[in-house]
Amino acid sequence: xxxxxxxxxxxxxxxxxxxxxxxxxxxxxxxxxxxxxxxxxxxxxxxxxxxxxxxxxxxxxxxxxxxxxxxxxxxxxxxxxxxxxxxxxxxxxxxxxxxxxxxxxxxxxxxxxxxxxxxxxxxxxxxxxxxxxxxxxxxxxxxxxxxxxxxxxxxxxxxxxxxxxxxxxxxxxxxxxxxxxxxxxxxxxxxxxxxxxxxxxxxxxxxxxxxxxxxxxxxxxxxxxxxxxxxxxxxxxxxxxxxxxxxxxxxxxxxxxxxxxxxxxxxxxxxxxxxxxxxxxxxxxxxxxxxxxxxxxxxxxxxxxxxxxxxxxxxxxxxxxxxxxxxxxxxxxxxxxxxxxxxxxxxxxxxxxxxxxxxxxxxxxxxxxxxxxxxxxxxxxxxxxxxxxxxxxxxxxxxxxxxxxxxxxxxxxxxxxxxxxxxxxxxxxxxxxxxxxxxxxxxxxxxxxxxxxxxxxxxxxxxxxxxxxxxxxxxxxxxxx
Numbered sequence: 001x002x003x004x005x006x007x008x009x010x011x012x013x014x015x016x017x018x019x020x021x022x023x024x025x026x027x028x029x030x031x032x033x034x035x036x037x038x039x040x041x042x043x044x045x046x047x048x049x050x051x052x053x054x055x056x057x058x059x060x061x062x063x064x065x066x067x068x069x070x071x072x073x074x075x076x077x078x079x080x081x082x083x084x085x086x087x088x089x090x091x092x093x094x095x096x097x098x099x100x101x102x103x104x105x106x107x108x109x110x111x112x113x114x115x116x117x118x119x120x121x122x123x124x125x126x127x128x129x130x131x132x133x134x135x136x137x138x139x140x141x142x143x144x145x146x147x148x149x150x151x152x153x154x155x156x157x158x159x160x161x162x163x164x165x166x167x168x169x170x171x172x173x174x175x176x177x178x179x180x181x182x183x184x185x186x187x188x189x190x191x192x193x194x195x196x197x198x199x200x201x202x203x204x205x206x207x208x209x210x211x212x213x214x215x216x217x218x219x220x221x222x223x224x225x226x227x228x229x230x231x232x233x234x235x236x237x238x239x240x241x242x243x244x245x246x247x248x249x250x251x252x253x254x255x256x257x258x259x260x261x262x263x264x265x266x267x268x269x270x271x272x273x274x275x276x277x278x279x280x281x282x283x284x285x286x287x288x289x290x291x292x293x294x295x296x297x298x299x300x301x302x303x304x305x306x307x308x309x310x311x312x313x314x315x316x317x318x319x320x321x322x323x324x325x326x327x328x329x330x331x332x333x334x335x336x337x338x339x340x341x342x343x344x345x346x347x348x349x350x351x352x353x354x355x356x357x358x359x360x361x362x363x364x365x366x367x368x369x370x371x372x373x374x375x376x377x378x379x380x381x382x383x384x385x386x387x388x389x390x391x392x393x394x395x396x397x398x399x400x401x402x403x404x405x406x407x408x409x410x411x412x413x414x415x416x417x418x419x420x421x422x423x424x425x426x427x428x429x430x431x432x433x434x435x436x437x438x439x440x441x442x443x444x445x446x447x448x449x450x451x452x453x454x455x456x457x458x459x460x461x462x463x464x465x466x467x468x469x470x471x472x473x474x475x476x477x478x479x480x481x
Contacts, residue, residue, distance in 0.1 A: 147218030149399030265441030
């Protein structure tokens with residue numbers, strides 16, 4: 001694509017000028033659309049809608065939950081999606097909110113649209129670049145990190161490998177939602193210069209200033225967006241010849257893989273599984289890097305130790321119910337039924353009456369009947385202490401499992417749609433049942449059962465009795481100590 005081309009231009013050809021619009025999706029692309037409307041005055045943006053509305057900082061327009069769309073007076077809803085995979089879910093949500101199909105506007109990646117005015121103007125001229133890595137050191141790296149907390153834990157292992165090869169570099173992270181988490185995750189890493197809230201197109205405009213710029217798309221693929229090999233192989237800061245060779249190999253392997261945002265996650269995952277790789281070693285890219293373990297340090301913020309001690313927790317097991325919802329509000333396919341979680345809590349109480357059951361997780365999680373303490377929506381720095389002190393963490397595969405495992409806490413993990421061989425840890429109690437599992441990312445609705453089952457067979461096949469059977473020997477041994 002040419003220097004003056006624009007992949008995600010606002011759909012001007014489908015929206016009449018001066019229309020009142022709602023932008024669905026408050027992420028990087030949605031805010032890119034908003035910025036274009038600010039610059040041109042083409043449409044009036046009255047709101048942005050996003051199911052994770054509470055996670056975004058204040059913006060110049062309100063960010064509302066999708067269920068409030070019907071309360072507003074508007075002409076069109078412009079859907080900000082980079083890939084078609086998620087559109088069917090969004091469409092269901094909008095139709096539920098009584099938005100007519102002809103008022104839903106969505107255009108995915110364009111083949112090539114010329115728009116030099118936006119290329120020149122997208123950068124906020126008031127942005128202060130003086131503190132960014134490229135203004136401080138010639139060996140500067142920009143990383144656009146996407147995915148959930150678990151993905152970012154795994155990504156840190158890749159970043160550790162980069163730093164092993166180029167210990168004199170400085171890294172800036174760009175991210176839309178997990179700013180505070182990333183700041184904590186890398187507080188032990190002096191090479192990390194900034195964690196930058198990407199509230200528009202800051203990475204798109206800034207990445208060319210760095211010696212190396214990478215997009216890490218969850219645990220699925222890496223894209224090299226800028227590479228100045230000379231910066232790492234010449235001058236007083238280098239040479240880092242091995243690092244340069246590794247980036248060259250990464251570029252070759254990534255180009256051969258031909259993965260982008262539209263590539264089904266299941267495809268890249270299956271390729272790695274055939275190569276004997278997992279979510280961690282998958283970042284090796286045909287020998288470009290040498291990631292041979294799954295060890296990632298999770299820092300403890302000692303300032304939160306008094307808050308943890310004040311909880312008065314002694315011997316306890318943590319459980320997490322839920323892993324978010326689909327765009328239309330339904331549960332993700334890997335969820336385990338609430339009644340089964342509650343039956344498990346009851347069984348744990350019966351067998352281990354002196355062990356408290358602590359429910360941990362998001363503020364929006366439904367409370368499990370029978371839990372002794374509910375610590376929901378708390379600061380993750382306190383959650384880290386709670387997970388570290390737990391005898392056992394029970395959960396479906398997700399971010400808390402990856403964090404707890406890295407803290408040395410054994411987890412009982414219920415695997416259904418997500419692939420155990422890819423995301424699992426050998427030291428955990430990995431529970432899988434039935435003949436049907438591992439379909440996550442196979443179809444466009446990545447969070448839904450590939451067979452369309454409301455309660456997927458893979459999760460329904462896991463019973464509370466089965467979980468108890470798997471964890472009893474471990475719990476008995478721990479409590480004898």
